[in-house]
Amino acid sequence: MRIGVVTFPGSNSDVDSLNALTVAGVEAVTLWHESADLGGVSAIVLPGGFSYGDYLRAGVIARFSPVMRSVKDFAASGGYVLGICNGFQVLAESGLVPGALLRNRSLRFAGRLINIRPERLDSPFTRAATGATLRVPVAHGEGCYFADDATLDQLEHDGQVLFRYVHDDGTPALDPDDPANPNGSLRAIAGVCNEAGNVAGLMPHPERMSEGILGSDGGMQLIRSLVESAAEWEAAGRPSPKAKTQVEAAR
Amino acid sequence: MSEFRYAVNVLPKPGILDPQGRAVEQSLPHLNVTTVSRVRVGRRVELTVTDDSEAGARAVVDGLARELLSNPLIEVYAIELLQGTSSAVSPKAPAR
Numbered sequence: 406m407r408i409g410v411v412t413f414p415g416s417n418s419d420v421d422s423l424n425a426l427t428v429a430g431v432e433a434v435t436l437w438h439e440s441a442d443l444g445g446v447s448a449i450v451l452p453g454g455f456s457y458g459d460y461l462r463a464g465v466i467a468r469f470s471p472v473m474r475s476v477k478d479f480a481a482s483g484g485y486v487l488g489i490c491n492g493f494q495v496l497a498e499s500g501l502v503p504g505a506l507l508r509n510r511s512l513r514f515a516g517r518l519i520n521i522r523p524e525r526l527d528s529p530f531t532r533a534a535t536g537a538t539l540r541v542p543v544a545h546g547e548g549c550y551f552a553d554d555a556t557l558d559q560l561e562h563d564g565q566v567l568f569r570y571v572h573d574d575g576t577p578a579l580d581p582d583d584p585a586n587p588n589g590s591l592r593a594i595a596g597v598c599n600e601a602g603n604v605a606g607l608m609p610h611p612e613r614m615s616e617g618i619l620g621s622d623g624g625m626q627l628i629r630s631l632v633e634s635a636a637e638w639e640a641a642g643r644p645s646p647k648a649k650t651q652v653e654a655a656r
Numbered sequence: 657m658s659e660f661r662y663a664v665n666v667l668p669k670p671g672i673l674d675p676q677g678r679a680v681e682q683s684l685p686h687l688n689v690t691t692v693s694r695v696r697v698g699r700r701v702e703l704t705v706t707d708d709s710e711a712g713a714r715a716v717v718d719g720l721a722r723e724l725l726s727n728p729l730i731e732v733y734a735i736e737l738l739q740g741t742s743s744a745v746s747p748k749a750p751a752r
Contacts, residue, residue, distance in 0.1 A: 461699075462727060469724075498727065505729045512675045551672065551730060589673070 406636055409436040409446035411476070411492075413467050418453030418489065418610060425615035425628045426450070431635075441471040448485040448635035449476055451492025453544065453610055463506065463547045464494030473499060483645045485529055485634050486604045487627075490545055493596070493606030502599050502606045503560060504552035506545075510581055510589025514546045519587050521595045521609055522571045525564055528598065529634035530605045534626040538575050541609040541624055543587050548608040550590035550597070557592055568596035568607050601646040660705050660713040661738040666726045667698035701725050702738065710737070 408431050410422045419435065426433035434444060438456075443449070457466035467473060473495070480486050480501055488496040496502045509515055520538045523531040552560065560566050569577045570586045570593045577593040578585035586593050588608065596607025611624030638644065668674040676697035684692055703720075707713035717735050726733040 461725070465724065465727070505727055507673070507730060508675050510673065510675055512679055549673075553729075 406632075406639060407432045407434055407444065407446045408448045408450065408632065408635060409434050409443060410450045410452055411436045411438060411472055412452075413438045413454065413456035413470065413491075413495075415456045415458055416452050416454035416491070418491075418612060421610070421615070422450045422452045422489065422612045425612035425625065426632070428615050428622075429625065429628050429632045431632055436472055438467070438470045438472045441475045443472075443475050443479060447639045448487070448631055449479060450612075450631070451476070451486065451488040451495050451606075452612070453490030453492060456491055456495060459491075459547075462498065464491060464496075464498040467491075467495045468499045477501065480599075480604045481646075483601070483603055483638065483643065485631060485638060487530060487631050488604075488606035489610060489612060490543075490548075490608055493608055494547065496604060496606040501604045502597055503556055503565070504550055504594075504597060506547050506608070507549040507551050508547050509545070509587070510549055514544075515548065515587040516544045517542065517587065519543050519609060520571045520573060520575075520585065521568045521607075522575055522577075523568055524566050528564070528567055528605075528630075529602060530567055530596075530598065530627060530630050533629040533633055538571055538573070539609075539611070539614075539623045539626065540621060541611055541614050543609050545588065545608055548588035548590065549581075550588075550592075550594040550608075552591070557594075560594075560597060561592070563600065565598050565600065565602075566592070566594055566596075567598050567605055568609075569593040570595050603646060657706050657708060658713075660707065660710055661740070662703055662705065662714070662717045663736040663738055664701045664703070664717060664721045664725050664733055665698060665736065666701070666721075666731050666733045667696055669730055669732050672730055698731075699725075 423433040581589035598605035611627040614624030677695040705713040
């Protein structure tokens with residue numbers, strides 16, 4: 406099985422993502438931003454970095470690249486897409502996941518290890534997670550998750566909040582000025598998914614915690630989740646999101 | 657066809673935290689300025705559109721402002737028709 410990692414001009418975590426996928430045992434291939442050809446991949450990772458120099462707003466220029474038109478179609482057809490850091494910003498700017506990423510509340514670039522915890526373990530992006538707190542790096546200047554209150558309520562109600570920033574004891578860092586919340590995200594949201602549940606984004610970097618030699622392989626819980634979900638989707642004959650709902654309804 | 661020059665002023669939506677504005681505001685006491693408040697920092701984009709009419713040109717700018725130059729979730733924008741080539745001239749610029 407092949408999983409693609411998009412390289413935009415300015416991507417810098419694409420190689421880390423390729424490595425993490427390789428560690429997970431899949432064939433990881435680079436997808437070039439100027440090509441609309443996804444090469445038959447079973448899932449897509451939009452990696453971290455500073456696509457197109459983060460000009461105008463982080464992620465917005467990438468939205469109009471040829472590869473993103475294909476990624477949009479792929480997502481609409483039910484394929485799994487994971488956006489990490491800048492990839493999350495690209496997904497948000499593209500409207501593929503709800504909300505926006507604002508300038509960090511501190512105005513400082515946040516580059517350090519933080520704690521996140523998956524909110525649920527039954528999602529395609531967390532199914533291989535243990536539920537324990539994960540210690541993973543963040544490296545961003547615009548990661549403050551924002552949506553209006555009604556949207557935030559809806560996201561929580563629908564289980565679309567996948568990760569929150571938490572303290573060492575696992576409690577969420579809800580106060581935006583809490584240092585455990587590295588960017589001031591509302592409701593300590595570190596990652597969300599779309600309504601259909603097949604597109605997700607998060608600011609922290611699980612792919613940079615892919616092997617013990619890097620400090621921890623805890624991030625592999627999320628990478629393996631993506632791989633398992635993609636394999637299942639492939640084995641089921643690439644069902645569309647609608648068909649999936651019908652399958653679930655038929656159960 | 658005529659050329660129309662516009663400025664698109666993009667600002668954070670009212671009520672949305674603007675850390676840049678806050679940082680500017682916090683620097684004011686160092687300048688002994690105490691009469692300034694509610695600083696908001698945005699972005700100004702100037703561009704020229706070639707079109708038959710001002711209305712047509714404005715529609716193009718409006719589309720761009722909504723799609724690309726601003727993010728409607730977090731920002732508002734206002735379009736301004738400019739006279740001449742640019743508004744970016746300091747009032748005290750020395751005459752040539």
